[in-house]
Each structure stands twice: as C-alpha cells, then as structure tokens.
Amino acid sequence: MRVRAFRSRWTVFAAVAMTGALAMSGCGGDDGGGSKNDKSEVEVFSWWTGPGEADGLQAMQADFEKRNPGTKFVNAAIAGGSGTQAKAVLASRLQNRKPPDSFQGHAGAELLDYIKAGQIEPLDDFYQQNNLKSVYPKQLLDQITYKGHIYSVPVNIHRSNVLWYNPDILKDAGVAGPPTSIPEFITALKAVKDKTKKVPLSLGAQWTADHLLENVLLGSLGTDAYNALWQPGADWGTPAVAKALNEFGEIMKYTTLEAASTDWQGAAKAVVDDKAAFNIMGDWAYGYFVGAAPNGLGKKLDTDFKFAAAPGTEGTYMWLSDSFTLPKGAPHRAGAEAWLKEVSSKEGQDLFNPKKGSIPARKDADKSLYTGYLQTAFEEWNNPQTKLAGSFWHGVNANNKWHTDIDTAIGLFLQNRDVAKLQQGLVSAAKNSGQ
Ligand code: GAL
Secondary structure, three states, rough: OOHHHHHHHHHHHHHHOOOOHOOOOOOOOOOOOOOOOOOEEEEEEEEOOOOOHHHHHHHHHHHHHHOOOOEEEEEOOOOOHHHHHHHHHHHHHHOOOOOOOEEEEEHHHHHHHHOOOOEEOOOOHHOOOOOOOOOHHHHHHHHOOOHHHHHHHEEEEEEEEEEEEEEHHHHHOOOOOOOOOOHHHHHHHHHHHOOOOOOOEEOOOOOHHHHHHHHHHHHHHHHHHHHOOOOOOOOOOOOHHHHHHHHHHHHHHOOHHHHHHHHHHHHHHHHHOOOOEEEOOOHHHHHHHHHHOOOOOOEOOOOOOOEEOOOOOEEEEEEEEEOOOOOOOOOEHHHHHHHHHHOHHHHHHHHHHHHOEEEEEEEEEHHHHHHOOOHHHHHHHHOOOOEEOOOOOOOOOOOOHHHHHHHHHHHHHHOOOOHHHHHHHHHHHHEEEEE
C-alpha cells in the first residue's frame, strides 16, 4: 500500500518536474582521484550551524564517531539559512578543485548542476554494496539519478509550505483560525495590523522573501499551475502570475525586514515570542521551536504556537530533500563513504530527523519517533491523496542560475516594490535559466 501511495503522489510531480531534467545530456562519472583508502578524516560541508539544524547534524555526527572511532569528523558548516553563503563558498572550492569530502546538496535540479559540471561521483557501487536501492522510494531515487547513475544519499524530506502562527495574537486580532486562502490571509494580516501592536508576518534574511514567494505562487496558482511554471518554456508573463505577484506585493506590506541579520531563526522565533502573528517557513522551524534549550527554544505545540498549511496550499506537500554527495577528488574518500553510510542508515536518519524537524527519506523509519507536527508530516507525506510540488528555493525545481536570478529580481523588488518589474524579472529568469 505504501509503495503505491508514494507512486501515485510522486507521479504527479515527477511528470512535470524532473523528466525533462533527466533526459538532458551531460557528463557521466569518471573516477575522482582522491585518496581512496583514507579514512583518517571526513570533512562534511553543510549550512547547518544555527539553532535547530545544527542539533540534527550533531546527533548524526555523534553516532558516526561512535561507529568510526578512527575517523576525525571535521564540521565545515558555513552559516546562512538555506545555504546562501555556503553555496558560494562551495562553488569556489569546487572550481579550485579543493572539495570537501562530502557536501550537502538538494535532490532535484540543484544536484543536476553538480552532476553536469562533473563535480560529483556516481554512487551506484555504494548503493549496491549497502543495499540501498530498496530502502528509498523509487521516485526519490529518480530525483538523484542521471543517465542511469545515482549521485547522492538523501537524509530527509522537508516541507516548505508551513504556516506557523501564534494563537493568542490571532485571538486578539479577532481572527478565527489560520487563513486557508491567499485573500483570507491578507484579511488576517490586516486585522493583526489594525487590532494589535504585533508584527503581522515576520521575515528574516532576503531569502525568506524568496521562500515566501514560492508559497504565495503555490497558494495563488494552485499545484498544477505552480508545477508547470518550472517546465521548459513556461510562460511567467500570464495574468495569473501577475495576480499572484500582486498578492505577494500586498502580503509584503505586512512584513518586517528588520530581522534580516537573524536569518530564518529570528523570524520564526518572533512567533513563539508573541511578537509576530505569522511566519511562513519550512519545517526546520519546528526542530528549532521544540528543541531543548539552550539551542532549541523549548516551546510547546498548540500552546506557544500552532501550524497549518500555508494559505491556499492545503493538501499539497511542497517538498525538498537534503542529500549528501561524494565530490570528485574528495581527499578522504573512505571517510566520505563512511559518512554517506551514516547518512543512509535508519539509525542515522532516526537520530537526525526528529531534531531537524524533517521526516526520514527512508521508507522504514521508526514512526513512533515522529510526534507532534512531525506525526502530521509523516501522515500527509504517506497519504495517497496528498499532491506534490517541488520547492524552487530549496533546489528541487530550479537550477542554481535560475535560483540566483529569481533572488536578484526579489532583491530589486525589496528596493522598488514594483510588481510589474518583478514579473519582468521573473519572465527573464525563466527564459535564461537554460533548464
Ligand atoms: C534548506 C535546507 C534545510 C534547512 C533550511 C534552512 O535549504 O534544505 O535543511 O537547512 O535550508 O537553513
């Protein structure tokens, strides 16, 4: 049953998002040339430094060190939510042929960039030796497979379209419950602004506006039309996109950008600190909210905060998956393989994901570990009725160029607040993506 459930949901997404990408041509995998047997160390590159996400990484690191006592774990994480700084540093390291032993990359279009640039190695032997093909949903494997070779090891599934809210502030504003459509959302934001002294919608660093954009596009256009935007030749100049962008512009009027320096954590924290009514953020925020102090906030679901699907996106899982790679020329290749083994293991995933606020990529995880919000995530992910959309900001639908060009258009919009120019920017970004 479960297999069928995955199949039916993934089909919807796979049909629209990755088939084009997988059919493209590029280079296959020749040998890396790193030191094959060096297991003395492993340098793991990610952007998990902040409260919440760093705890998940630490839990997996501790298990790795227990199992690999002779291997020094070097945590090369670079701060900046969603990899904003890390990806730039990684690009220059890869270009200068100074790769880490393993780096974090999102399943989907983002991974394809590294594959086509010949920067990572295929992991077919690794999958075979560790019997991994059967433990992941086939359709997730499709997102990390290129020309018949598998290129990364997924550790989780995250959900991007979550609305976190403060029930007390909603009550003070006379808002009966979480808004279920974009127009309702705008009405609720206005009510919070008019009736309370709180921030209606908290935002953090610039990328959190990109994250908001994908949510507003999904909520306004609907799942099929959102997914179609990432198809080759898709038209971003339509009245429907203009409407969604006008709604985005309206919503942006109710946000604060002061929290830029505190990234996504500052914006999410504002909700549980009774300072903001709403925040739209991926479910890594959940790990941060309920995680134990001092890193986590030690907050309680339903008392300190509540969650719902982002307005207009009920029934759709806007997904993304963190995965780890084997770069060509990894200096400690055997160390890297030991790390990938940890990442792929049931134990590793069950240690990592409850802290990270994600559900495991493997099909055989211990369900009882996923409580509160994560129980809902688990159920919705496994519900055959749930539709799928790929997160563009977190690597599924857009390659790195498209991603950067959208961010540039958003950066300009934050200066000029001109919706028509934003749409022009997005039309060009789609045309020039080369995807
Ligand atoms: C995403 C990543 C998540 C989380 C988030 C915020 O791109 O997939 O694991 O780290 O950024 O930093």
